[in-house]
Amino acid sequence: MRMFGGNLSIAQHWLNEPAIAFNGMRPLDLVAEGNIELLRDCLIRLEYGVYM
Numbered sequence: 001m002r003m004f005g006g007n008l009s010i011a012q013h014w015l016n017e018p019a020i021a022f023n024g025m026r027p028l029d030l031v032a033e034g035n036i037e038l039l040r041d042c043l044i045r046l047e048y049g050v051y052m
Helices: 008-016 027-033 036-048
Strands: none
Touching: 008 027, 027 036
């Protein structure tokens, strides 16, 4: 929620949209697979403005 300015609607949208960073998977798909590390790393990069 912090990454999205506390906006639940925006956070939910991000969690449900396929992302290039996740090879077209949704962030929720990563959670379902137990791949929390990749998701956490992406959020940290976004927080610090590191887009690779």
